[in-house]
Structure formats: C-alpha cells, structure tokens
Amino acid sequence: MVSALRFSRRSLVKGLAVAPLAMPAIVGRARAADPIRIGISGPMTGQFAQNGQWMKNGVAIAVKQANDKGGIKGRLIEVRIADDLGPNPTAAGNAVTKLATQDEVVALVGPHYTPGILPNVPLLAKYKVPCLTGATGPVVTQQGSAWVFRVRLNDAIGADLLVKYVVEDLQWKKIGLGYVNTAFGQSGIAVVKASLSKRSIEPVLVQAHTDATKDYTSQILAFQQAGVDGIIVWTDDQPAGLIAKQSKTLGAKFGIAGNTAFSQPIFLGLAGEGADGCMAIGEFVNDNPDERVQSWKKLYAAAYPGDEPELYATVYHDAAKLIIAAMERAETISGEGIQQALTAIRDFPGIVTRYGWTGNGDMTHSGIITRVAAGKPEIVKVISS
Amino acid sequence: MLQTFVQIVLVGLAVGAAYALVALGYTLIWNAVSLVNFAQGDLVMLGAFVSVGWLANRLGMPLWLNLVTMLVILGLFGAALAWGIYHPLRNAPQLSAIVATLGLSMALQNIAVIVWGPQPLNFAGPLGTTSVHLFGSTIYAQYLVILAALAVMMAIQHGLFQHTALGRAMRATAQDAEAARLMGIPTARIIAFIFAYATMLAALAGWLVAPLSYVSSDMGVNLSLRAFAATILGGFGSIPGALVGGLIFGVIESAGSFYISSEYIDVIAFGVLIAVLMFRPQGIFGELELERP
Numbered sequence: 193m194v195s196a197l198r199f200s201r202r203s204l205v206k207g208l209a210v211a212p213l214a215m216p217a218i219v220g221r222a223r224a225a226d227p228i229r230i231g232i233s234g235p236m237t238g239q240f241a242q243n244g245q246w247m248k249n250g251v252a253i254a255v256k257q258a259n260d261k262g263g264i265k266g267r268l269i270e271v272r273i274a275d276d277l278g279p280n281p282t283a284a285g286n287a288v289t290k291l292a293t294q295d296e297v298v299a300l301v302g303p304h305y306t307p308g309i310l311p312n313v314p315l316l317a318k319y320k321v322p323c324l325t326g327a328t329g330p331v332v333t334q335q336g337s338a339w340v341f342r343v344r345l346n347d348a349i350g351a352d353l354l355v356k357y358v359v360e361d362l363q364w365k366k367i368g369l370g371y372v373n374t375a376f377g378q379s380g381i382a383v384v385k386a387s388l389s390k391r392s393i394e395p396v397l398v399q400a401h402t403d404a405t406k407d408y409t410s411q412i413l414a415f416q417q418a419g420v421d422g423i424i425v426w427t428d429d430q431p432a433g434l435i436a437k438q439s440k441t442l443g444a445k446f447g448i449a450g451n452t453a454f455s456q457p458i459f460l461g462l463a464g465e466g467a468d469g470c471m472a473i474g475e476f477v478n479d480n481p482d483e484r485v486q487s488w489k490k491l492y493a494a495a496y497p498g499d500e501p502e503l504y505a506t507v508y509h510d511a512a513k514l515i516i517a518a519m520e521r522a523e524t525i526s527g528e529g530i531q532q533a534l535t536a537i538r539d540f541p542g543i544v545t546r547y548g549w550t551g552n553g554d555m556t557h558s559g560i561i562t563r564v565a566a567g568k569p570e571i572v573k574v575i576s577s
Numbered sequence: 578m579l580q581t582f583v584q585i586v587l588v589g590l591a592v593g594a595a596y597a598l599v600a601l602g603y604t605l606i607w608n609a610v611s612l613v614n615f616a617q618g619d620l621v622m623l624g625a626f627v628s629v630g631w632l633a634n635r636l637g638m639p640l641w642l643n644l645v646t647m648l649v650i651l652g653l654f655g656a657a658l659a660w661g662i663y664h665p666l667r668n669a670p671q672l673s674a675i676v677a678t679l680g681l682s683m684a685l686q687n688i689a690v691i692v693w694g695p696q697p698l699n700f701a702g703p704l705g706t707t708s709v710h711l712f713g714s715t716i717y718a719q720y721l722v723i724l725a726a727l728a729v730m731m732a733i734q735h736g737l738f739q740h741t742a743l744g745r746a747m748r749a750t751a752q753d754a755e756a757a758r759l760m761g762i763p764t765a766r767i768i769a770f771i772f773a774y775a776t777m778l779a780a781l782a783g784w785l786v787a788p789l790s791y792v793s794s795d796m797g798v799n800l801s802l803r804a805f806a807a808t809i810l811g812g813f814g815s816i817p818g819a820l821v822g823g824l825i826f827g828v829i830e831s832a833g834s835f836y837i838s839s840e841y842i843d844v845i846a847f848g849v850l851i852a853v854l855m856f857r858p859q860g861i862f863g864e865l866e867l868e869r870p
Contacts, residue, residue, distance in 0.1 A: 237687055239795045241695030373840065400840040404799040406790040409588040409717075410835035413581055430697060434790050441706050441717045461699060462791050465706070 227270035228263070228525055230255075230515055231291035231321075232508075233284060233302040233312075239403065239430065240278030242458060243304065243504045248273065250509030251301055253495055254516060264519045276303050279374050279403065279428070284308030285315065292319035299515045299530050300324070301508050306332055306376035313337045322518075322531040324511035324555075326504070328451070329379040333553040341534055343511045343547065345475055345559040347380040347451070351426070353575045354473040355387035357561050358422060358449050361573075368397040368415045368446070370425040370435065380426035380451060396420055403428055408438045415446060422447030429453045433462025440466030447471070455562045455569035457502050467564045475559050476503045476544045477569045488543045503544075510542035514555070580714035585835050586828060587711070591720035593827020594727035598782035599797075599804035600811065600819035601734075602775035608751035608814055609771045610663060611671065615678040617779050618801020619685040624651050624780025625792040629700045630693040640703055644784060648777045655776025659769040689794040702788030723785045730781065731820065747771055803830075806850050812863025821861060826850075 232251055234244035248271075255269045263269060272295040274287035284303040291297045292315070299322050303309045306329030313332075316323050316339035324341045325332065330348035333340060358364045369384060371377035381398070388395060397418045399411045412435070415423055423446055425435060432453035439448060440463075447469065453459050454472035463470070478489055478501055488509070492501040501509075515530065517540060522529035537555070540547040547555040558576040562569035599617055606614045628647040632638040638646065662681060666674040707718040738744040749757040750767040758764045783797065790796070803826055811822025826846065833845035854860070 237690050237695075237794075239697075239793055241690055241794075242697075245695060398840075404795075406786070406796075406799065407588065407592055407831075410585055410831050411839050413584060414835055414839075417581060430791070430793075437706075438717070438789075441708055443708065443715050458697065462697060464699070 227268045228519065229270050229272050229295055229297045230512070231288075231295060231297035231300045232271060232273045233276045233287040233291060233300060233308070233323075234273070234304055235278035236273065236275035238277050240305075240428075243278070243429070244275070246502060246504035247302060247304065247508040249492070249496055249499070250501070250505035250507070251512040253491060254509050254512035256495075258516045264516065264525065267525070269516070272297055276305075276308050279305035279307040279376065281307050281311045285311045288312045288315055288319075288321075288323075292316075292321045297321060298525060298527050299518070301511050301515070303327065304504070304508075305374075306379065307374045309340065310375055313340060316340065320527040320531070322515075322527060322534055324508075324514060324534075326507050326511075327376070329376045330383060331375055331379040337553065338535075339531060340553045341514075341549065342554050343507055343514070343544075343556055344452075345473070345556050346554050347426070348383050349557075350451070350473040350559055351380055351383035352387040353559065354424065354449060354451075354471075354561065355384055355391070357473075357573060357575075358424065358447075358471070359388070359391050359393065362422070362447065364421040364447065365393070366396050366418070366420045367393060368399070368418060368420040368423040369395045370399045370401065370411065370423055370427065372427040372431055373400045373402055376428075377426045381424075384424050384426065401427070401431055403431060405431060406434065408435050409442065411435075412439050412442050412444055416442075416444055420446045422449060425450040425454070427451070427453055429456050429458035430462060432456075433459045433467075436463035436466035436470050438466070440464075449473075452503060455503075455564065457500075460564065460567060460569070465567075467567060469564060471561060471563045471572070472569065473559055473561055474503065474569075475556065476506050477560070477562055477571060478502060478506075479568060480571065484541070484543050506543050510544055510547065513542060514540060514547060580712060581835075583712045584714040584716060585831050587716055587724075588720055589828035589831030590824055591723040591827070592786075592831060593807070593824035594723045595782045595786045595800060595823075596804045596807045596826055597727060597820045597823025598730065598778045598785075599801055600808040600823045601816065602778045603805060603808045604814060604816055604819040605747075605751065605771050605775045605778075609747075609754065609768050610667070612663065612674050612678070613805075614775070615675065615801075616658075616681040616685060617775070617804070618797030618799075619682045620651065620655070620776050620779035621783035621786075621797035621800055622689060622792070622794060623654070623685060623783070624648075624776075625700070625783035625787040625796060626689055626693050626698070627651065627780075628784050629698045629787060629792045633700070634698070647784065648780060651780035652773040652777045655773035656769040658776065659772035663768065663772065664765065686794045686798075693792075693794075695794070697791040697793040700787040700792055702785075704788075717789070719785075719788045726781065726785055727820075730778070743767075743770065747774075803846075806847065810850050810853055810860055812860030815860065815862035815864075818860055818862030825861075 234247040235241050236244045259268045274291050276284035276287035304326045306327040309325050309327045313335050322339050324343050326344045328344050328347045371381035449471040452474035454470045455474050460467050518530045518533035522533040535549050538548045560571045561573040563572045602617050632643040662677050702719050704718040708715050709718050746762045746767050750764050754764050807822035807826040811818025829849050830846050834842045
C-alpha cells in the first residue's frame with residue numbers, strides 16, 4: 193500500500209508538472225468557443241435612460257447580424273452592459289472599470305457623454321480597452337488617447353460649421369449663447385465663441401443652465417431684451433426641448449440653433465410646436481432618402497416594432513459594426529488587437545457616414561445642418577470638414 | 578422694463594409656489610413625527626406620472642377627474658407610507674427612518690423608469706400653451722394656474738386646520754403627539770392622514786409643474802432640494818415659513834438669473850439662504866429654541 197501510495201504521489205507530481213504544457217491546448221480549445229465580450233457603458237436609468245435604450249438596441253442588431261453569420265472566427269459575441277447614468281463622471285468611471293475588469297470586455301461602446309468619457313480616458317489606456325464614443329466635446333480627443341475613437345462629428349468642427357451657417361447664410365449679427373454647464377457644454381460653447389471671434393462677432397449675452405434647469409423664462413427674456421437675432425445653444429436633449437418650448441410660449445422672435453440635440457426625438461417631443469424653425473448641426477435624420485438609411489429603418493422597425501431609429505441607435509449600431517470589422521481584421525481578438533485594427537480603418541461604410549480614423553481619434557468627418565419644419569428635422573445643408 | 582420685472586416676479590412666485598407646496602409637506606411631517614421625508618420630491622414625480630402616464634395617456638380620463646383621482650391615489654399611497662415605513666421604525670433611531678426615506682426615494686425613481694419607461698412624458702395641463710398678456714407682458718398661463726392653485730390650497734388648508742375636528746386633531750398631534758394621544762386622539766391614524774395630506778400636496782405640485790417642463794423620473798430631485806432650502810429659509814417647522822420661504826426662494830432664483838447671472842444662480846440662491854441663516858438661524862418665521870444653562 194505504501195509503495196502504491198508513493199507511486200500515486202509521484203504520478204500526481206509528474207502529472208502536475210506536465211499539466212502546464214498541456215494547458216494551452218486545452219484552454220485554447222475552450223477559448224475558441226468562448227464568447228467575445230464587448231461592453232456598453234450607457235445611461236440605463238435616470239433622466240437619460242431612453243438614450244441608453246437606443247444605444248442598446250443599435251448594438252444588439254449589429255451583434256445579432258454577426259452572430260447569425262457564425263460570429264468572429266468561430267466565436268460568438270456577447271454584450272455586457274453597465275449603467276453610467278449619462279453625464280455622470282463617477283458612475284461612468286465605475287461602469288467602465290466594471291466592464292473592463294469584471295466582465296473582461298475587449299472593446300467598449302460608450303460612454304456617450306463628454307463628462308462621462310473624460311475620467312475614463314486614462315482608465316481605457318490602463319485596461320487596454322478601445323472605446324467608441326459619441327461624445328462630441330473637443331476636449332475628449334484633445335488628450336491624444338490612442339484608445340478613444342469618436343464616431344460622431346467633433347464639436348470643434350461642427351460648432352464652427354454651424355456658426356459659419358448662421359452668420360453667412362442667415363446673416364445673424366447679434367447672437368446670444370446658451371450652454372449646459374458641463375464639460376460638454378463648456379467645450380462646445382468655447383468653440384462657438386472662438387468661431388464668432390474669428391468672424392469679428394462678440395456674443396451679446398451668454399447664459400448657462402444645468403440639466404436640472406426646468407424654467408428658462410428669465411434667460412429667454414434676457415435674450416429678448418438684448419435684441420438678439422438668434423441664439424446658439426450647446427446642450428442636452430431635454431434642456432433643448434424646454435428652451436424651444438418656453439421660447440415659443442413667451443412669443444420669442446429670435447432664431448434658435450444648436451448642437452445635434454435640436455434635431456433629436458426627445459427634443460421634438462418636448463418642444464412641440466416650439467421645435468419648428470430650430471436648426472442643428474448633426475449627422476443623422478431618419479427621413480434621409482439614402483438607401484442605407486431606409487433599409488436600416490426597416491431593419492430596426494422589424495426588430496423594435498413601434499420605434500424608429502434615431503441618432504443614438506444608429507451611430508452605436510455603426511460603432512458596433514466598426515468593432516466587429518476590427519475584430520475580423522485583428523491578428524488577435526484582444527483590446528490591443530482591436531485598437532490596432534481600428535486605427536487602420538479609412539473608408540468604412542456606416543449608416544450615418546463613411547468612417548475613417550485620423551490621428552486624433554476622430555472617425556467622422558461630415559455632418560448636416562437641419563431645420564425643423566412641421567415637427568420634423570429636414571436637411572438644409574450637407575457639410576464636410 | 579416694468580413689464581419684464583412683472584414677468585420675472587410672477588414666474589418666480591409661480592415656481593416658488595411649487596416649492597412651497599413641497600415645503601409644506603416637509604413641515605407637516607416634521608411637525609408630526611420629527612422626520613425629514615427625503616422622498617417628498619419623488620412624490621412630486623409619482624403624482625405627475627400617475628396622472629399623465631396612467632390616468633391621461635392610458636385611461637383617457639378627463640382632466641379634472643384625472644386630478645381628483647390622482648390626488649386620492651397618492652393620498653392613499655401617503656397613508657401607506659406612514660404605516661409601511663414610519664410606523665415600523667417609529668421606535669428605532671431617527672436615522673433609520675431618514676435612511677428609509679432616502680431608500681424610498683431611489684426606489685421610486687427606478688420604479689418609475691420601469692413602469693413608465695425612460696422617455697419623458699409631455700403634459701399640456703389645463704390650458705395647453707396658452708399665454709396671457711398682463712401689464713404689457715406675456716405670461717405663460719400655467720404660471721397663473723399654479724399661483725391660483727396655491728391660493729386655493731391654502732384656503733382649504735386654513736379651513737381644515739381651523740374649523741374641523743380632523744384639522745384640530747392634526748394640529749394637536751403636530752404640536753405634541755404624546756399629549757394628543759393621552760387626550761384620546763388616535764394619533765396613529767392622524768399621522769397617517771398627515772402623511773396622506775403631505776403626499777397630496779407634493780403630487781399636486783407635480784401635476785402643476787409638469788406642463789412647464791415634462792414628466793420624468795428625476796423631476797422631483799431639483800424641486801425637493803429647493804423646497805428643502807425654502808423650508809429652512811422660512812423657518813423649519815413653520816407652516817407660514819414654508820409658504821413664504823418657497824415664494825421668496827422662487828423669486829430670488831428668477832430675479833437673480835435675469836438681473837445678475839444665470840451661470841451663478843445656485844450660488845446666488847443658496848448664498849442668500851446662507852446669509853439669512855447667519856443673521857437669523859431660525860429662519861424667517863422660526864422660533865429660536867433656548868436651552869437653559
């Protein structure tokens with residue numbers, strides 16, 4: 193018995209010694225079947241939860257399409273979601289950390305909001321996870337992170353193009369400014385001010401608000417008293433809707449132009465009749481007759497009956513497609529491999545635009561100016577940087 | 578200039594009236610059971626969602642029946658809060674009940690998203706987007722509806738507190754619950770009624786402010802913070818203080834935003850609050866509590 197026991201122990205020791213040599217093959221086979229995880233950091237609860245829902249919908253369609261074709265190199269894609277509460281730096285930091293460390297995602301969609309992505313810029317480099325974001329604040333890519341890929345038009349370009357439009361095409365002379373007092377609003381309005389200054393125009397009045405502001409009467413009256421031709425506002429969807437609605441209620445005569453928010457469904461729903469005439473710099477309207485947009489509308493309606501694709505669903509659908517394309521082209525399906533493959537993308541056909549990486553992380557280089565008529569945003573100008 | 582001044586003051590008073598309704602709820606519950614109900618703002622949201630999300634959008638109930646039904650539902654909910662949250666914790670440390678109201682606040686916000694969805698709901702209110710011209714200025718009619726509603730509520734409350742047995746029992750319970758119980762007043766039931774009434778005030782505020790903006794799960798957060806500040810400004814525990822504090826706070830915000838700076842409006846409004854408390858710590862109507870050495 194003793195001898196047998198000794199033999200067993202020796203065998204066990206030998207077995208343990210040899211095991212690491214066999215492990216890669218076993219793990220390799222297991223890994224081949226393991227799903228690839230990508231993460232969504234988006235607002236799933238609170239004031240901005242609808243946008244998070246749209247993000248989720250857009251990504252889900254792209255992932256389903258890829259999985260229906262057999263996945264990537266034989267592995268299916270699995271989506272993990274974390275709630276970042278929108279423009280909430282703390283919650284967004286926690287969401288990205290959870291996705292990167294606990295869920296071990298290889299790429300991220302979101303955070304969407306500029307205040308949410310900013311604290312995550314160093315974390316993405318630390319965890320080596322590439323992130324495709326729709327945050328448009330110029331400050332997002334000013335840090336030169338190799339891990340941040342912006343899939344919407346940089347405000348540094350968009351705000352300048354909007355100013356050019358209202359000054360040169362609409363001949364606004366006296367201009368008031370409004371912005372949401374976050375990193376997004378501050379950096380956007382800074383570009384607007386610089387762009388006006390370039391054209392020798394000083395804003396006659398600058399007003400700030402927060403996402404919690406519900407009454408804009410005093411601000412609207414101040415713009416009226418200043419005799420502005422129009423106001424340029426850089427803000428989120430809900431404040432945009434309230435500004436337009438309350439301006440209409442107070443009988444304000446000035447024009448309203450702003451960031452993409454002024455063409456989005458939440459804005460249109462809240463502003464009601466006040467939305468008419470509002471202009472926005474953006475990237476997407478679902479009434480675009482372009483064949484890709486129309487077939488996307490049908491695909492989305494089939495997946496989510498009763499809902500229509502808007503910017504969030506569409507741009508993050510494109511973002512997921514970019515990640516999938518990068519995974520297909522990457523040498524290894526890892527954060528670093530995907531990051532390298534994303535930097536090689538030059539003319540990728542998405543629904544919103546054709547994406548191409550440039551050194552600062554921007555992947556979108558064209559936009560549209562819309563004007564709301566009878567409750568629907570219509571394209572009045574297509575512009576390219 | 579005078580027209581603009583009138584506009585600014587009226588808007589400030591109307592917004593302040595909403596603060597006052599919520600502040601009254603804080604005050605009544607504080608007086609009755611020495612509890613700060615941090616879910617008071619979320620009851621604003623709940624009232625608006627029940628009215629707009631259920632009674633109007635799903636059942637198509639006529640506006641005024643909608644309002645009455647919503648107030649009854651929220652009143653019952655308020656009474657349930659007294660039985661479900663306050664009573665089980667009435668002998669626990671005060672902090673336990675406060676934490677319970679904070680938990681309730683978070684729960685209500687998330688339940689609202691689950692039940693009514695994350696998209697904000699529009700509510701036209703009784704007058705839609707009607708504006709009226711007053712002293713040469715244009716005023717959104719809903720602001721006047723809010724002011725009128727506050728006046729009506731105060732008249733009803735005065736009648737209730739001064740001329741009914743229930744009101745006298747509520748006042749007695751608020752002044753000294755133990756003495757009231759010894760005098761034969763069913764304080765547990767009266768406390769439930771106070772919770773119900775405070776909840777109805779908050780719900781009414783939600784119904785009134787919803788047409789100004791929209792109905793969303795976080796619509797009560799900002800309102801409750803300002804209402805709480807108004808309660809302190811007016812004098813914690815003072816009913817006239819809650820009313821006047823709310824109105825003053827609303828006018829400070831509105832005028833400060835127009836005449837000084839919208840960027841620093843919170844600094845201005847809360848700066849005034851701090852300044853008042855430095856010179857009058859008990860608030861405008863509060864009574865200074867003196868302790869014998």
